[in-house]
Amino acid sequence: MLKLHGFSASNYYNVPKLALLEKGIEFEEVLSYTGVGPKYKPEYLDKSPMGKVPALETDEGFISESRAILDYIERAYPEPSLLPASPFDIAKVQELSQFIELYFELVARRLIPNLLTGSTPDPVVLKEVESSLDKAAAALPKLSTFEQFAYGDQFTLADIAAILNLPIVRNVGKAFLDRDPLSDVPGLDAYCARMEERPHVKKVRADAAADRRQFMAHLKALYGF
Incomplete structure (x- = not known):
């Protein structure tokens, strides 16, 4: 197994x-x-x-x-x-997945230490993160309309990327920018609401919430915060 x-x-x-x-x-x-x-x-x-x-x-x-x-x-x-049938569509799913990882998750991750410790971000870093997230949010509609799934008419790896990485952007934005950087992306809010109703997404969210206290205790024991 x-x-x-x-x-x-x-x-x-x-x-x-x-x-x-x-x-x-x-x-x-x-x-x-x-x-x-x-x-x-x-x-x-x-x-x-x-x-x-x-x-x-x-x-x-x-x-x-x-x-x-x-x-x-x-x-x-x-x-x-979890991939479409044609080589082109497979490439587009991978493109969207990588776009989300590189230009949203990795950018927002720069502020995760501040989010975990409750500290104030460096103003220069905060400005860089905000600018990069806004640029990515403006570009995202060119890759997906989010009408049904992230790409095409089936659940794919692009949906997994969106479901598990975009909430980090929202959390960072609300905590340090006083706004959701993704709020103006057409169709995204309704798409996210649909994805949250999927049974396996609910399980992943529930397991993550159940683990969070133990994870924070681990960080405190290991790193002192």
């Missing part, structure tokens, strides 16, 4: 977790927080060389990095597919 190592409060961990759930693949969750080093689970580096979550344990060995894990899952368990 596949084993997914990581923790439910992590959006990176939840990317392959939601894919496994949507495909109906049986797997075991193995709790492992970040913070690899002399003080905490140095052996995890044998599973994920940079000590990040998630890591997927297979009969053949370990795979780290969410994108590589998704590729393995799709190839090893092709049905039901």
Whole structure:
């Protein structure tokens, strides 16, 4: 049986977790927080060389990095597919997924330490984040209308990217910008509301909420905040 190592409060961990759930693949969750080093689970580096979550344990060995894990899952368990049929449409799903990861999640992540600790962001960083998020939000409608799914007429990896990464942008915006940077993206609010009604999305959200207190306690014990 596949084993997914990581923790439910992590959006990176939840990317392959939601894919496994949507495909109906049986797997075991193995709790492992970040913070690899002399003080905490140095052996995890044998599973994920940079000590990040998630890591997927297979009969053949370990795979780290969410994108590589998704590729393995799709190839090893092709049905039901989380990709469209044509090469062009597959590329467009990957394009949208990568757009969300690079220009939304990674940008907003610069303020996650402030969000976790309740500290005030550096004004220069805050301005850079705001400008980058606004630019990405203006460009997003060129890649998706969000009429039904993120791309096309089926649930794909692009939906997983949107569901698990865009809420971080909203949280950062509301906390430090006094607004939601995504509020003006056409169709996005209704799309997000539809996605939240999916049973597996509800499970991922519930598991993340249940794990959050323990994760914060881990951070406090390891890093002092």
